[in-house]
Amino acid sequence: MPLGLYVHIPFCQRKCPYCDFNSYAGMEYLFAPFTAALVTEITRAGDAWGHPVVDTLFLGGGTPTVLPVEHLSRILSACRSSFPIAPEAEITCEANPGTVDQAKFVGLREIGVNRLSIGIQSFQDNELHILGRIHDAKQAKAAFCAARSAGFTNINLDLIYGLPSQTRETWVSTLNQAIALDPEHLSLYALTVEPGTPFARWVAEGRLPRPDDDLAADLYEIADDVLVANGYAQYEISNWARHDASHLPPTANPRFACRHNLIYWRYQPYLGFGPGAHSMIPGRRWWNIRAPKAYIRQIEEGHIAEAGHETIHDRLGMGEMMMLGLRLVREGVSEAAFQSRWGTTIEEVFSHELAELEDVGLIERMGDRIRLSRHARLVGNQVFARFLPKSNPTSTE
Ligand code: SF4
Incomplete structure (x- = not known):
């Protein structure tokens, strides 16, 4: 059974007002101790698990690309020396267009990253502004082109639909601009107003309209039509990928499907490192302390970073396998x-x-x-x- 590693980098340059991920701005002073703690956590886990081979590795966040490449290099080296990485492994790094340039992408290639997931979200500047993103559409395109020039041949773009002020026309324009870049993969997410975020407060105060579910459903269907017409196949509820077969068998995934996420959807095991990261092996799931400072302290004091765990009894496991597997629409x-x-x-x-x-x-x-x-x-x-x-x-x- 394949095994995936997930590494959580909990830092962002600025916190987006809609985001409830475990990510924090203004913590640059923690970059060095965090990297050291993460390396320690990964090294100890490699020893504890007997150094199993891993098939996919995913650097997520947060924004992994806020870390200097030297830090990411140390993290990947720790993964490599603790968990032998299969020769054809997929190694993904999430990137925010406001935190990258050509040199950073070249550096990521040099340390072995072979897949990028770029958080573009929209190609409309007014929508990016509402989302509080640190980049505009021009920077997003420049980031994609820089990634290509650096040699990346497997790139995902994240886009969001159901945004305040978004219309069918602006959504189709965003999709067409994404397609014009010819990425291998697209992840489309509906905007959800998460409790506790500034977006939730603004909606409650009437400063932002509540997302329109009917419009979001329309935008989702429009996206599938546009993407399928342009050579992408939907393989998961929120994911489309290029395929190079003239006829893709009805239950096959497209060639550029994300192999790391397939591990989650197929209910296969994964180990997560970093603040708030989850892990799952048959029968057991556990998760780390979420706060970066507490996580670092815990590791520095020689403890594990686990905050909680859950026994997955068979009936729960069967239900979860159905729930996750049904997300794979092919x-x-x-x-x-x-x-x-x-x-x-x-x-x-x-x-x-x-x-x-x-x-x-x-x-x-x-x-x-x-x-x-x-x-x-x-x-x-x-x-x-x-x-x-x-x-x-x-x-x-
Ligand atoms: S860049 Fe991504 S992880 Fe960071 S705050 Fe924005 S949406 Fe959240």
Whole structure:
């Protein structure tokens, strides 16, 4: 079974007002002790786990590219010496257009990063301004071109839809400008107003309109039409990728699908490092302390950074495997994979749920696979919830 590593860099140049990720601005003074703590955490974990080979590595955040390349280099070296990295491994780094230049991308290539995920969000300056991004559309395009010039041949662009002031026209314009750059992969996320963020306060005060769910649904469908017409295949609820086959078999993922995220969606194991990072192996999930200072102190004092853990009993694991696998809109969940993992069939465990969801046309069967029907992609959460047990009494934190 493949294994993925996730490394969380919790720093950003400025905090975007819609963001509730575990990320912090104004902590440059922690860069050096944080990098040292992260290297220690990774090194100790490599020893504890017996140095298993990893197939994918993802530097996420936050904004990993706020760290100088020398720090990222130390982090990747620690990963390499603690977890042998498979020769064809996918090594992704998230990048914010306001924190990169050609030299930084060249540096990332030199330390072994072979995939970039650039947080563009929009190609409309007024929308970027509302989002509080530190870059404009011109910088976003320049970042992409610099990445290409540095030799990156596998690049994802993140875009957001359902923004205040966004229209069908501005969304199509953003999509067309993205397509004109010819990225290998696109991740499209609906804006959600997260509790506790400035956006949530502004919506409550009437300073920002509440996102329009009907418009967001329209924009999602428009995006699929535009992207499919331009040679991208949707393979996950929020992800599209280029494929080079003239005919992509109906349950196959496109060539440039993100291999790291496939590990999550296929319910395969991953180890996470850094503040707030989650890890999962069969039967157990755990997560780190979120605050960077507390995380560093904990590691410096010789402790593990774990803040909590959860036993994943079989029924919960089966439900999660369905919930995550159904996000893969082409591949779905394979009966064979489910049976080999749990020693029982999907039908035996979920006959009631499957019958109901099939009756109302929300899921379909394709060979030995079960997947969301096309029109269920907009109501995926309602489908996923059907597979989870009502309560999970074994959680601890
Ligand atoms: S750059 Fe990304 S992680 Fe950082 S605050 Fe903005 S949205 Fe959040």
